[in-house]
Amino acid sequence: MGEPVGPAQDEPQIDWRRLEEVxxxxxxxxxxxxxxxxxxxxxxxxxxxxxxxxxxxxxxxxxENKEGLLIALLELSTADVLARAHAADADGGDDPVQRLANVVEAIVLRMTTRPRLASLEGEVRYLSAENRQRYRAVRKGIEEVVLQIVEAGAESGAFDVDDPAEITRAILGMCQSIPRWYHAEGTLSPQEVARKYVAIAMKIVGAK
Amino acid sequence: MGEPVGPAQDEPQIDWRRLEEVxxxxxxxxxxxxxxxxxxxxxxxxxxxxxxxxxxxxxxxxxENKEGLLIALLELSTADVLARAHAADADGGDDPVQRLANVVEAIVLRMTTRPRLASLEGEVRYLSAENRQRYRAVRKGIEEVVLQIVEAGAESGAFDVDDPAEITRAILGMCQSIPRWYHAEGTLSPQEVARKYVAIAMKIVGAK
Structure with missing residues (x-):
């Protein structure tokens, strides 16, 4: 599935709570x-x-062609969310609860403020097999960030989970569905949605 | 938002666990x-x-036209999931825990066995405003089924939730994301995925 995806050694710290446009x-x-x-x-x-x-x-x-345009957008989008997730994770130090809270917050902020980029997801199935594979490897990187936190919490006893992989997909799944119903002109701010989803994620992992 | 959506009075009982093709x-x-x-x-x-x-x-x-084809498919699809959700709910009697378990099972079974129909969701934004509205009213029906159960459980003390609407969207969101990662040829059967998601839903509502 390609190279492991992680932050470069000398990556500058990004402010993962800041919501500037891509x-x-x-x-x-x-x-x-x-x-x-x-x-x-x-x-x-x-x-x-x-x-x-x-x-x-x-x-x-x-x-190169139309597919090249879609790939360029998908790569920018996933690289952005991955960098934010890594920065949010690092900010949580060694505490699985804080790490998970930060990463869920980072992902929800991104889903609520960049719904058009997030909705490109649906077009991935039209990519050539090779490019689909490449894109999925990057997406896998985001899953890895959450999975490692859930596993760390399960080991330390901070979380009560028996299937970290499934729990990870459920948490990411509920976050990825946000663009289906969230409207910027609605009553909830991105920060409020993030706060609620962090609370739900804590219930899912059975945080002590 | 149009007519309330519910089962007709004389609707025949459907076997919501049976997974025949639409x-x-x-x-x-x-x-x-x-x-x-x-x-x-x-x-x-x-x-x-x-x-x-x-x-x-x-x-x-x-x-009538291409949009008519998409609408016909979306209506079949949502009517099918709505009928199954209502039947599953009714099968749970008066117990919010059993009602929620049944409805989540019904929705997950449908997401794992009909991913192509489920993925039509993404095309809804291309409908005309009027048809989009009509379709969303039907979707709202599915949200209503889950919301009523969550509210009933909150009232009876069976669940520990402070924001039923948000909890409902989170549960439906994680279920709707299943087609993104589920592959019929993978290791998990639809029934296994359903069992896991029922357990996660119980954690989300804090079932006693």
């Missing part, structure tokens, strides 16, 4: 809009070029 | 295949007609 090039920004509005298959490279105001050859100078 | 007409079956492989926007009515072996006018005789 920086996208104009081409990727237009691609994200088009994929969201028209779907991956409904989007043409010509349409993206039109939105950016560049020629199709100019676009091909930066990205 | 019966689809040849046109809807081909539409489901095409939407899954090519995405909603990547599918043309001509492509569906070609797969079924009928002419485009023959297809239009049954369905």
């Amino acid at each position: 920086q996208l090039t104009p081409i990727l920004s237009a691609s994200l809009d088009a994929f969201y509005e028209l779907g991956y298959h409904g989007t043409t490279v010509r349409e993206v070029a039109r939105r950016v105001g560049v020629t199709v050859p100019a676009l091909y100078y930066h990205h | 019966q689809l007409t040849p046109i809807l079956s081909a539409s489901l295949d095409a939407f899954y492989e090519l995405g909603y926007h990547g599918t043309t009515v001509r492509e569906v007609a070609r797969r079924v072996g009928v002419t485009v006018p023959a297809l239009y005789y049954h369905h």
